[in-house]
Each structure stands twice: as structure tokens, then as C-alpha cells.
Amino acid sequence: KAGVTQTPRYLIKTRGQQVTLSCSPISGHRSVSWYQQTPGQGLQFLFEYFSETQRNKGNFPGRFSGRQFSNSRSEMNVSTLELGDSALYLCASSWPGLTDTQYFGPGTRLTVL
């Protein structure tokens, strides 16, 4: 069974631009969560989607948004990029009802210059 895939793997943007990251979950998984990982803060929860609805959101500004499609694929968008948004963005998927056990993709490394 294919794992979680994320595209692109690497991105370089400049301050003020916006970016869209994509995540395809494991087949059959309907819950998709997004995390930001930085050396200083570790992994921090951004938001979680289930059946095209955002169920939970972490403590990030409104510049961070996401959506989920009917095939469970998900995208996250960051607008007006800041230097501090440079991070590894990870997507994870899980079975319905088993959201404590998540399977991660390889991540998208975003660098903001």
C-alpha cells in the first residue's frame, strides 16, 4: 500500500509570497493532519481535516489555511510568507476513529528568503 505522499519536496520562496503544499493520504484514510517542524519548536499541530471539514486548528495565524477534497487529498496554503515560516511541513493521515496513530509523509521543506 502506498504511503503518504507530499509535493513538492522542496520549495524556495521570498517574503510576501504565498505557497500551496499538497498531501495525498494513504488509501482509505480520511483524516489528514498538518504539522510544522522547526528546530526550536519541534512539531506543532496546524490543523486537521476529516471528510472535507476542518475539525481542529492549532495556534497559528490566519495566514495558514487548508482544505480537503472529496478524495481525502489535502492542501495547505500559507499567504504573505515570513522568514519564520521556513520549516518542514508534514502531513499525516489516519484511519477514521484512530486519529492517535498517524502516518507521516516525507514533508515539504519550505525556505523563505
Added chain:
Amino acid sequence: TQLLEQSPQFLSIQEGENLTVYCNSSSVFSSLQWYRQEPGEGPVLLVTVVTGGEVKKLKRLTFQFGDARKDSSLHITAAQPGDTGLYLCAGEGRSQGNLIFGKGTKLSVKP
């Protein structure tokens, strides 16, 4: 606020040594997960522990969940260079789909 604290933060040992990594919280978790992450990659799930006092073994790795479900440990016997990586513990927060992670233990095993 639910927090998971891991110790030690860094560990550098020689091949063949044993080690233990700790994950502690003041909050009760319904389950805890352990992940290993290599540079530039996403975390890979190693194990989920659910029952207080539970012990799970994965080859040379032994995972234990505390009786009160507030802490967990990972013990590696006879570490090998292939065990090198960032070890993360995680537990589900009060909202579904929100895993709370410890800051991780960076393990380096030298040949």
C-alpha cells in the same frame, strides 16, 4: 496545556551500548506513540502503547507505558549505527487528530 517532555535531548553512544529515552507528562494520555525520524524525512511510527503498564518489544527496542498513562520509556539494547535518528514521543491532545509531540531525543550511535 498538555506537554510531553523528553529526556535526554541528545545522546551520543558507542555501538553495543544500551540506552533509555524518557517521555513524561503531568497529563494522562489515552495512548502514546513513538516515532523515529531521519534527517529530511517524516517521522516513522514505531509503536503505539495503549494500556497502563503495557510493555511492547520491537526487536532490540522495548517500549513501556507508565501505569498512570502519564509517561513512557524507550529502551534500546545493543545499539547499532542504524538506530541513529530523532526519537519522538507523541500523544493525542484533547482534540482529535492533534498529536502533541515531545521535542525529541537525538541519538547518535558511533561504530
